[in-house]
Amino acid sequence: MSLPVASPRMAFVAAETPSAQFARQRLADRYGATALSDANVIVALGGDGFMLECLHRFIDHPAPIYGMNRGTVGFLLNDFEENELPERIARAVMVSLTPLRMEAVTVTGQTVRALAINEVSLLRETRQAARLRIRIDDMVRLDELVCDGVLVCTPAGSTAYNLSAHGPILPMGANVLALTPISAFRPRRWRGAILPHSSRVSFEVMETGKRPVSAVADYTEVRDIAAVTVHEDPIAKLRMLFDREHHLEERILKEQFTP
Structure with missing residues (x-):
């Protein structure tokens, strides 16, 4: 247009x-x-x-x-x-x-909201790998992911960090999101998923004290998170x-x- x-x-x-x-x-x-x-x-x-x-x-x-x-x-x-x-x-x-809306809850109960045009990524903060549980639309799809991190990206962001993490390139207008692990250790062969753009992706951080995790929406970082929810924000x-x-x-x- x-x-x-x-x-x-x-x-x-x-x-x-x-x-x-x-x-x-x-x-x-x-x-x-x-x-x-x-x-x-x-x-x-x-x-x-x-x-x-x-x-x-x-x-x-x-x-x-x-x-x-x-x-x-x-x-x-x-x-x-x-x-x-x-x-x-x-x-x-x-x-x-259409950007992503991230809602991150820290271990102290603080809620932080931010928009992401490229991706929302969860990353381990220390030498120990993160342990995450992943829900899609409130249904557990992966009970345990042990990894350096994981990200959800838009088509516009699929050629950025997502591609470097061996995620798929998404065409504009495809109405999908990519869910991509970063250096997955268990399950080692899981390569991620392509999700409908209407999906609501939730991450639960397991062992928050021993294995702290941060969440990043483009350049907004939240440290020591307990849970993160990501979905498209059709208004923005x-x-x-x-x-x-x-x-x-x-x-x-x-x-x-x-x-």
């Missing part, structure tokens, strides 16, 4: 790196900078981490985000180019993302803009053919 405006009003935000700040100033001088409150497009300049920060920061802003790479990998970003920026934005493809829609020839669906598909 293309952006439904012929003349983008652009607000520029940038990471703190010199290259991103220089690019922001160049673009603002060339095209003029609109205040965030009046913008119908937010142009984000930085790397993938900064793009994730912007998606969280502007989750309630009505304008979609058009990112340009001033970082390293730039999987969630378009190539940087100063010329014809309004025209590129007007031709761009809109991608809507995120909108991104990609150049038509290099949109997110194409990038995810291409990853499946990368040696």
Whole structure:
């Protein structure tokens, strides 16, 4: 879907790196900078981490985000180019993302909620492996998983940490989530599961004192957890803009053919 405006009003935000700040100033001088409150497009300049920060920061802003790479990998970003920026934005493809909602309860009874655009991961905190019980929609599916960790990811996040943990790449629009173990020790051959996107995934930490576990939703970390629940948050829609020839669906598909 293309952006439904012929003349983008652009607000520029940038990471703190010199290259991103220089690019922001160049673009603002060339095209003029609109205040965030009046913008119908937010142009984000930085790397993938900064793009994730912007998606969280502007989750309630009505304008979609058009990112340009001033970082390293730039999987969630378009190539940087100063010329014809309004025209590129007007031709761009809109991608809507549905984040995950994490609810983590610590061993002291504190509840922490956070959103994750890529994944929610549980990770052991010490030298000893974590012991976890996994429920899907309140039904125990794995009574005991001994591992370094486990994660639930969205299609947009399936090529990130999930892929490094040998999880599956999920096409955009597939309406599924990936549940992927990280260095599973028992059951050693369990490779995870692909779940309907409506699933509610619950983790119970066993032996919390001896085997402490942390939970991370993108960059929000909660230490010493007792239980975590993860599910899609259909209300929190995120909108991104990609150049038509290099949109997110194409990038995810291409990853499946990368040696």
